[in-house]
Amino acid sequence: MYRILIVDDERIEREGIQQLIQEHHLELETLLAANGEIALEILQKHKIDILITDIKMPFMDGLELSEKVSSLGLDIEMIIFSAYHEFEYARRALRTNISNYLLKPVHIPEFLSVVSEAIQACEDKAAEKMRNEQLVEGYNRGLLYEKEKMLLDSLNGVKINTEAWMSPELLEYVQHKHWLHMILVDCRRKFFDIHNDEFIRLLHDNLSYAFDYVNLSEHQSMLFIKHPRPVPKETLRMLGDQIIRAAAGSLELNVGLVIGRAVNQPEQLYDAYTEMEQMLEFKFFMDEYTLLFADEPFEQAGFDxxxxxxxxxxxxxxxxxxxxxxxxxxxxxxxxxxxxxxxxxxxxxxxxxxxxxxxxxxxxxxxxxxxxxxxxxxxxxxxxxxxxxxxxxxxxxxxxxxxxASPKKAANLKLIRTITDVIDKEYDQDLSLEGIAERVYLTPSYLSYLFKKETGQSLIRYITQVRMDKAVELLNTTNMKIVDIYKKLGYRSSTYFIQTFRNYHGVTPARFREGSP
CATH class of the missing domain: 1.20.272 (Zinc Finger, Delta Prime; domain 3)
Incomplete structure (x- = not known):
């Protein structure tokens, strides 16, 4: 909805125009001012799209107000209205930034036509602004793609054609305007293919340095810290620790970092990247939250x-x-x-x-x-x-x-009973294969295999069976709402619970309750 400011020193005039807008259901939010000075204060505090102002008013007249609007650079559709004997005066105003005028007393059809034109002009400007923003966004996307391609080509040893990179954003690389420190971000679980934008936002929130960023794979991304001089190692260490802590805190993501040596030419990126990849070999032997420097290589030990x-x-x-x-x-x-x-x-x-x-x-x-x-x-x-x-x-x-071995068979059966007891008692909790495996000191893959081998069904299927049986019991014996039942059964989403129930019993929980004895 657009906002219109009505300025007139006569209350009956400005409120009359406001009433016309309301009676004819024009989608305008109205503000009122008794003179040009008050109107100027409103214009400086609020976004106004359309201005209707009388010509002659005390303190500041309408033409002076229009000049103030121009000097402030405000993009507003301005309409003046005046009595017939002021008509020539009003026409001279059209030589400035006034877009239209009305004569007093206001003729309703003429008023509606002029205001409709102003609204259409606002819509045209909004559409033009959107088109321009889309063009800029498209240009920026193309520029980002070209920059990422250049950086990825450099990492892979592809020679950069300097003449191909003419925009200032890309020439900054080939003209050696700054030093780069690459930071390789490595994650053991798949993350960057789905949550890449979240990680970029985290970097913007936590880094004070200018940087570029490219996604390498679902497990890795590369950060390019840009600075006029090589960044001190201790500063980079603190920067790396900050990224690791932020990822663990806001994204619950454990990452390892390898920080490369400073380079100032695109052709140096390939060798620096190769050094960083070699450091990941040693990350295999380390715990999470690893921070390594490519210029501090480990001595590779031999087996004794x-x-x-x-x-x-x-x-x-x-x-x-x-x-x-x-x-x-x-x-x-x-x-x-x-x-x-x-x-x-x-x-x-x-x-x-x-x-x-x-x-x-x-x-x-x-x-x-x-x-x-x-x-x-x-x-x-x-x-x-x-x-x-x-x-x-x-x-x-x-x-x-x-x-x-029969003792092992008995031990397996005892283990399965322990697992089913846990599920039978804690079906309302957030049960998962990984969580249960940790409690019985087995890997998830082996637990899944053993449970299927001993019971003939998967662990997840058994959890679903227990919950579905309990759902039937609650639907038959209580008046509990379905929105409460799914929480009682350990589900996080009512939609997922209803879909699971339908797949298991053939009907939705509501239909089941209606048809139950």
Whole structure:
């Protein structure tokens, strides 16, 4: 809705125009002023789209007011109205920024025509403004795309054609106007493909430096800090810590950072990026919240066979005699050795674990071999030492479960009873495969496999079954509202609960209650 200011020293005149606007349902918000001085104060405090002003008024007349509006640079549709004997005076005003005029007494059809023209002019200006904003937005999007392409090409070693980058925003790179520090942001879970905009907002909220940003993959993004001089290392360290803390706090995201050396030419980005990628090799052995500098390389340690071989021999011996408890203990010693002896090649670390698992797989020729091969593949997909250790223990637990030992069968059944008891008692909580696995000290993948093997249905299906049975009970025996029932059953969304109920029982909860005895 547009806003109109009516200025006249006679109250009956300005209120009469206001009444005309209301009677003819013109979509205008009206403000009133008794003279030019009061009107000017209103114009300086509020956005006014249309101004109707009398010519002759005390303190400041309408023409002087129109000149003040022009001097302030206000884009307003101005209409003057005056008596017939002031007509020539009013016509001279049209040579300024007045867009139209009305004669007193106001003739209603003429008034409606003039005001409608003013409203249409406002709409035309709004449409033109929107078109201009869209053009600017499109230009900026294209510019952003070109800048991201240039940066990505530089990271991949593609030579930059200086003549192709003529805009000031891109020439700043090829003309060496500033130094760049690249910060590689690495996340172990998939994040940047969906939440990239959220992370960019976080950077704008927490960084005082100018920067550019490109998304590399669902797990990685690159930040380019721009500064006239190389940024001191301690400042970069504080900057990195701030990004890590902000991501953990507002996004609940654990990230690791690798900060590259300062460069001031696009062709230097490729070598600097290669150094940063090599540092990620060592992140495999570290916990979350890792901050590394590419110019502070770690000394890659070698395996000491005198120390390592006895540990591996113990693992193999335990496996030979089906001593899975001893094998797990020896695996624990192996990972303690890997973690405390320095930084190794993650590839060689996975190779050692794969060799252990090959011995596990080749000693079993039953129907579970395909499942074990699946776990073997997972070794090479692990992203951290802890992740690798979890997979090793999961595979050993799988071996133990299919070994045919009756005590193990009883232990599995007891474990399943523990899990079902938890679900039966805590169905109203936020249950998840990961949360339950953590409580019974198993990996989620192994728990899922074991539960399906022992019960014939998935863990998630069992949780749904318990909740759906409880939903039927509440619908049949209580007057509880459906909006309260879904919360009682541990669901966060009523829509998801209703859809699940329909899939399970064939009707919505409301229809079920109507048809229940």
């Amino acid at each position: 066979e005198i120390e390592l071989n006895p540990i591996l021999d113990k693992v193999y011996q335990c496996l030979e005699y089906n001593d899975f408890t001893g094998a797990k203990y020896s695996i624990e010693l192996l990972f303690t050795y890997l973690r405390t002896k320095g930084q190794f090649s993650s590839l060689y670390t996975k190779f050692i674990c794969s060799e252990i698992m090959k011995k596990v797989v080749t000693r079993e020729k039953n129907r579970e071999t395909a499942e074990m091969n699946h776990y073997l593949e997972q070794i090479h997909k692990t992203v951290s030492l802890q992740d690798l250790k979890d997979h090793m223990f999961a595979i050993l637990s799988l071996m133990e479960s299919v070994s045919g």
